[in-house]
Amino acid sequence: MDLASNIPHLVETHTLRDQVHKMPLLSPHLLSSHRELRLAHLALGFITAGYVWQEGQHAPAQILPKALALPFRLVSHKLGLPPILNYAAGVVANWKLRDPIGDMEIGNLDVIFSLPGGESCRGFFIVSLLVEMAASSGITGALEVMHAVKVCDLLRIQEGLFKVAQSLKQMRETFTLMHKHVVPTEFYGTLRVFLTGWRDNPLLPHGLLYEGVSNEPIMLAGGSAAQSSAIQCFDALLNIHHEDDAGAFLTRMRDYMPPVHQQLIDALSVSPSLRDFIMSSSSPDLCQAYNSCVSALVDLRNYHLSIVAKYIIVPSNTAPNMGCPFRDVDITGTGGSNLMVFLKNVRDTTQKALMSEVNSI
Numbered sequence: 001m002d003l004a005s006n007i008p009h010l011v012e013t014h015t016l017r018d019q020v021h022k023m024p025l026l027s028p029h030l031l032s033s034h035r036e037l038r039l040a041h042l043a044l045g046f047i048t049a050g051y052v053w054q055e056g057q058h059a060p061a062q063i064l065p066k067a068l069a070l071p072f073r074l075v076s077h078k079l080g081l082p083p084i085l086n087y088a089a090g091v092v093a094n095w096k097l098r099d100p101i102g103d104m105e106i107g108n109l110d111v112i113f114s115l116p117g118g119e120s121c122r123g124f125f126i127v128s129l130l131v132e133m134a135a136s137s138g139i140t141g142a143l144e145v146m147h148a149v150k151v152c153d154l155l156r157i158q159e160g161l162f163k164v165a166q167s168l169k170q171m172r173e174t175f176t177l178m179h180k181h182v183v184p185t186e187f188y189g190t191l192r193v194f195l196t197g198w199r200d201n202p203l204l205p206h207g208l209l210y211e212g213v214s215n216e217p218i219m220l221a222g223g224s225a226a227q228s229s230a231i232q233c234f235d236a237l238l239n240i241h242h243e244d245d246a247g248a249f250l251t252r253m254r255d256y257m258p259p260v261h262q263q264l265i266d267a268l269s270v271s272p273s274l275r276d277f278i279m280s281s282s283s284p285d286l287c288q289a290y291n292s293c294v295s296a297l298v299d300l301r302n303y304h305l306s307i308v309a310k311y312i313i314v315p316s317n318t319a320p321n322m323g324c325p326f327r328d329v330d331i332t333g334t335g336g337s338n339l340m341v342f343l344k345n346v347r348d349t350t351q352k353a354l355m356s357e358v359n360s361i
Helices: 007-012 016-021 034-052 066-079 087-093 118-134 136-150 154-175 184-195 229-237 244-256 259-270 274-281 284-322 339-351
Strands: none
Touching: 007 016, 007 034, 016 034, 016 066, 034 066, 034 087, 034 184, 087 118, 118 136, 118 154, 118 184, 136 154, 136 229, 136 259, 136 274, 154 229, 154 274, 154 284, 184 284, 229 244, 229 259, 229 284, 244 259, 244 339, 274 284, 284 339
16 A cells, blocks of 8 residues: 555656565455455556556556556456556545545545646546536436336426536536646646556557466556546436447446446436437427536537647647657547547537427427
8 A cells, every 4th residue: 555655756766666576466355345445446556557657658568567467457356347547446436535524625635546747636636526526416317317207207307307407517617627726738748648548559559468367468448537437327318329439439438437337327228218208298398408418418528628628639739849758649548549539529429419499289
């Protein structure tokens, strides 16, 4: 645990790999509770990210030592998660309260483990966490809608959709905190490479060899917002179907979510179609409530595009003048997607889900 808590210093002094090579082979068998396993997965994920990218893009590690790779694989298997620093670990699980009896607001939240990038690292993880927290009431609303459709309860559907729309608006508003707490040059030039994975990554084209786990390199995507369970829940509820490469990528990202989150998305996906129900109901109120949700999701995705432009596209264009060592890791997402093409595609697909207003009979 001391190793995981000191990653920024060890990376900056180029000594993390040396410390990992001195690690004994740890056994996860004494970890019994889900909380202990998630903490172990989180710590091992951060150590792995630091180990692989200690020397930046110029000399990524090709092999993860057995003392790190084997316990990471065993812990991950118990949790049903991949052995990499995914979104569910770095964002959803990586927080603690500074004042245990204080509120869950940005001034009272801190990360458990960090990476190089100083306060911008903390800001990125904590703001992303707060965006996810803002989705909680919307997930409750989505479940209410799902059950209400089954019993044809129009009022409960409308009430649930109102919760979803308000939640999406709150997520977008919370997203604005990124500007105050994350410096673009620090995110792009220092932190971002540690979030990248070893799938569809030209820096590790064959993946990463997990010593003692596999005889062949393993390809895994880095943590990204595409692994947000909340957003995919809203897509499933609203029957927004992403196709071709974007759809395949989002489906693959579900493999990086906790199994119970995957099950919730699946449940929403196979439930009776909300969109078909509203169209057959000819209810202008339901149509308006549905469109409010879709519009709010479009706004959130538009805002995400603006964030990506500020924190990735613009710095990537000015990186040569800043002497940035990560110039080549520019417009590919940490999950391995062609970033702007992917984000515009899912935004446009969401926009097309808007329904024509219906008139009451």
